[in-house]
Amino acid sequence: MSSILLRSVLKRGSASAIRSFSSESTPARKVAVLGAAGGIGQPLALLMKLNPLVSSLSLYDIMGTPGVAADVSHINTRAVVAGFMQEEQLGEALKGADVVIIPAGVPRKPGMTRDDLFNINAGIVKGLCTAIAKYCPEAIVNMISNPVNSTVPIAAEVFKKAGTYNEKKLFGVTTLDVVRAKTFYAGKAKVPVEGVNVPVVGGHAGITILPLFSQATPATNALGADDIKALTKRTQDGGTEVVEAKAGKGSATLSMAYAGAVFADACLKGLNGVPDIVECSFVQSTVISGLPFFASKVRLGKNGVEEVLGLGPLSDFEKEGLEALKPELKSSIEKGIKFATES
Ligand SMILES: NC(=O)c1ccc[n+]([C@@H]2O[C@H](COP(=O)([O-])OP(=O)(O)OC[C@H]3O[C@@H](n4cnc5c(N)ncnc54)[C@H](O)[C@@H]3O)[C@@H](O)[C@H]2O)c1
Numbered sequence: 072m073s074s075i076l077l078r079s080v081l082k083r084g085s086a087s088a089i090r091s092f093s094s095e096s097t098p099a100r101k102v103a104v105l106g107a108a109g110g111i112g113q114p115l116a117l118l119m120k121l122n123p124l125v126s127s128l129s130l131y132d133i134m135g136t137p138g139v140a141a142d143v144s145h146i147n148t149r150a151v152v153a154g155f156m157q158e159e160q161l162g163e164a165l166k167g168a169d170v171v172i173i174p175a176g177v178p179r180k181p182g183m184t185r186d187d188l189f190n191i192n193a194g195i196v197k198g199l200c201t202a203i204a205k206y207c208p209e210a211i212v213n214m215i216s217n218p219v220n221s222t223v224p225i226a227a228e229v230f231k232k233a234g235t236y237n238e239k240k241l242f243g244v245t246t247l248d249v250v251r252a253k254t255f256y257a258g259k260a261k262v263p264v265e266g267v268n269v270p271v272v273g274g275h276a277g278i279t280i281l282p283l284f285s286q287a288t289p290a291t292n293a294l295g296a297d298d299i300k301a302l303t304k305r306t307q308d309g310g311t312e313v314v315e316a317k318a319g320k321g322s323a324t325l326s327m328a329y330a331g332a333v334f335a336d337a338c339l340k341g342l343n344g345v346p347d348i349v350e351c352s353f354v355q356s357t358v359i360s361g362l363p364f365f366a367s368k369v370r371l372g373k374n375g376v377e378e379v380l381g382l383g384p385l386s387d388f389e390k391e392g393l394e395a396l397k398p399e400l401k402s403s404i405e406k407g408i409k410f411a412t413e414s
């Protein structure tokens with residue numbers, strides 16, 4: 072039952088692949104969600120509870136976790152749920168985790184950039200990553216907290232200081248950009264969204280989000296240069312579109328929970344040895360010289376990143392977009408590194 076539900080919710084992988092990973096034959100996997108009582112955390116906890124690859128679901132927040140954990144725990148799926156609150160329970164929440172998902176931190180309000188969240192979220196992420204280094208240094212980390220272009224470098228520096236850094240296991244979650252690009256492309260090209268794929272590279276803020284519509288599948292010649300320009304802008308501004316529509320009540324939570332669940336599912340499949348799991352993610356990278364972190368397609372495996380894939384052929388418009396994003400992305404990465412090394 073849970074596997075049928077997951078198939079319709081996550082729409083990942085073939086039916087036979089999902090069947091061959093039914094709960095009876097799947098290894099025990101612990102997933103921890105930090106910030107689990109928040110706007111993203113709650114629906115993400117729900118989706119992870121529906122994932123048959125998860126045997127233990129650990130929900131941590133500084134407030135509200137007991138209620139969320141009790142609620143989600145009643146769902147009759149495999150994962151055993153435990154809720155943890157306040158810092159003294161963080162170690163217990165993290166011990167033995169295979170995947171840690173971090174949506175902890177403040178969201179934007181209208182008029183703010185993601186970088187405006189830096190002052191609060193940098194400290195939150197630093198604290199949580201210090202605990203990860205101590206209690207589950209081998210875990211795969213999925214960073215959702217914004218600004219991702221800086222929080223991922225912060226996490227890397229915290230892990231380096233602790234001597235636990237493994238670049239193959241740290242991921243900035245940019246799946247929502249891909250989810251949006253697929254949806255907007257399908258709408259414009261008038262093709263069924265289920266079959267659409269669009270790589271999105273760069274980072275996760277404004278012009279650093281670079282969708283590669285020239286590589287979108289199924290290809291179409293129904294879209295002109297102006298359509299591609301508009302699709303690119305809408306993908307880059309997707310977060311702001313939601314922030315404005317929510318009018319002060321936060322940013323994307325439901326679509327983000329979906330995207331976070333898709334990415335965590337891909338990490339779990341990789342850990343379990345499922346072949347050919349490829350997702351875009353913001354990772355340590357040598358794809359673009361001068362940018363030590365960059366989002367591109369990544370092949371996931373038993374140790375996290377198996378291969379960071381190159382960009383492939385770009386259109387002239389995309390080449391311009393790539394040049395334009397470099398200074399902002401570089402400075403956001405450097406800001407994160409500086410914060411973590413100096414504080
Ligand atoms: N990567 C992406 O694509 C993406 C998409 C949407 C939102 N976000 C980001 O995700 C973050 C969370 O957004 P939200 O809408 O869920 O916010 P929210 O305010 O609804 O929830 C955040 C939760 O984090 C908790 N929290 C705060 N400090 C904590 C700590 N030290 N330890 C554990 N939990 C802590 C809060 O108690 C709260 O429950 C924001 O930074 C937002 O910008 C990223």
Ligand SMILES: O=C(O)C[C@H](O)C(=O)O
Nearest residue numbers: 179217309310311322323
């Ligand atoms: O836009 C935001 O602030 C949240 C998130 O990064 C998003 O892309 O929706």
